[in-house]
Amino acid sequence: MTPGPERGLFITFEGIDGSGKSTQCRLLAETLQAEGREVVLTREPGGSPGAEEIRRLVLEGDPDKWSAETEILLFTAARRDHLERTIEPALVAGKVVICDRFADSTRMYQGLSRGDLRATVDQLHDLMIGREPDLTILIDMDPATGLSRAKGRQGTEERFEDFGLSLQEKMRAGFLALAQEFPDRFRVLDGDRALDTVAQDVLSQALAALSPEGHPV
Template sequence: MCAGSSDPVAHFITFEGGEGVGKSTQLPRLAQMLRARGHDVVTTREPGGTEGAERIRDLAVAGDVDRWSPLTELLLMTAARVDHVERVVLPALQRGAVVLCDRFIDSTRVYQGIAGGLGQARIDALHDLLLPEPRPVLTLVLDLPVEQAAARRAAAGGGGRFEAKGRAFHEQVRAGFLAIARQEPGRVRVVDAAAEPGAVATAIAGHVLALRDMGR
């Protein structure tokens, strides 16, 4: 995949989960811990991570709930991801950095594939064609009951199109991430996001430090 690198995919870690589960809180905490251990760490997000992808993000997440169909969302997310991978993720992996990404392909599988009705196989076929690599070595799914996640979002204020979708949609999102965790237990770890933030951070650190070359 990356000439001259040493198993760079081993340094690609993604955070997943529904809205309000705490990804934006926990990802920087993990980055701080890894930097203290001497790792070069890049933090990024999807959709976004580059100037062009952030503009696509603005299109995708803003506006009315029904602004885009799931198929249009898929195309927007994929376009943003191609730019993000080419400009940020692969260059960082090639130099041996640890990449921590807030959302990646599993969010597309869940939001557009499962909850959106397009089907996970359709999502995977498109990504296998356009972005066969990289794939994360570890995915951390922060899991929280929908009611608690909604309360957190309300307390934080604001929100976009996806936050405004109904409870049934968010229940499908939660179930979708848990289904992927069951499908790929070697890659995906479910973390109880209902615990207090320090305990969540400790659980996440345990999963990450168990990876080869990460515990130094």
Template sequence: MTSEEGQRGRFITLEGGEGAGKSTQAQLLQQWLGSRGVQVVRTREPGGSPDAEAMRRLLLGGRAAPFGPAAEALLFAVARADHVAVTIAPALRAGQWVVCDRFMDSTRAYQGSSQVSGQELDRLERIAVGDLRPDLTLILDLPASEGLRRAGERRQPADRFERDSLTVHEARRAAFLAIAAAEPTRCAVIDASLTPEEVARAIVSQVSSRLGAMLPEPA
């Protein structure tokens, strides 16, 4: 590892369907990393920068849905490009670790399972993130029916994506698992049907085994 690579922060993303517990686990992971002496920026998509947060309201409110999944994918890419430029890339350059609730894999799972071609998504990804890739992606896996039940208990009214049919949510789950199978070096699948404490322990185990050498030495 070069000196420049050693100074760069690490980028961890949490992915998965609705109700999988990504936001909770991102917060718990931030706390655990902080206890190890890591400076952490916790962020989310869509959102994570002022302009991207404005686009989040548009996307989750369903205002882009009438234009179709390709248009939604384009808007996600615009929001992501700003998020990377304003929040993620500067934090990584400063040596901070970034924990992000959703990133590029969500576009591949959500819009990719809605008939947006892989070629189109590849082009948008290159524009939005360039060569940036997460160092570790934790895919929180949960049966779609259980995820929707949890999401319904957590928030009302449902957002634009939560309102989709169970069949659509099952296709998204399958897409996330296919991404994990295709990129096992980057991705780890976490059983999100466990308790939050058990999920957090599984996540810490993955982070420790895959990125532990990059954590600061104990004081």
């Protein structure tokens, strides 16, 4: 999707747990702000007061706390509130929205992880969300390395990390397949490099998308 001149740009970051995407989101936001652009840095699940409440429900606790079907409903509800209260108002105001995860994560973690529920995810997305990012940056990472990084954070939001390495391996393969499914908006970057090197590649893709042509290179 090429953003119109009156709207902003919607950039999402995807990847397995521990891939470094959250750090790259922050670095890109800081760089663009330093260049004088208006930026909204947000995340999923979350990004609005109601969605942050749902975040605590789905990311904390026992791995078997919710079924995949229930998670799809919860994530979609959080995303709808996020879209209404944060993302769309910022885009209408011409700002750059940088979001740590979006619907592609639900397509993977709920649609693929515990059964073939991708069609259900897409149906709910079409019905309740109805938009895709302008640019999606996939930070690709070896699953074992990513899981080690994620577990090393020792935070409380480790419900999906607790599913173990097999889930992370499945998610990596799924994200790469998703990038092939949506080549117009996905850009895959190797996350197993120096942080600054990855950040430069991220910035290049973002600036290309912000160019008058509006097409990432």
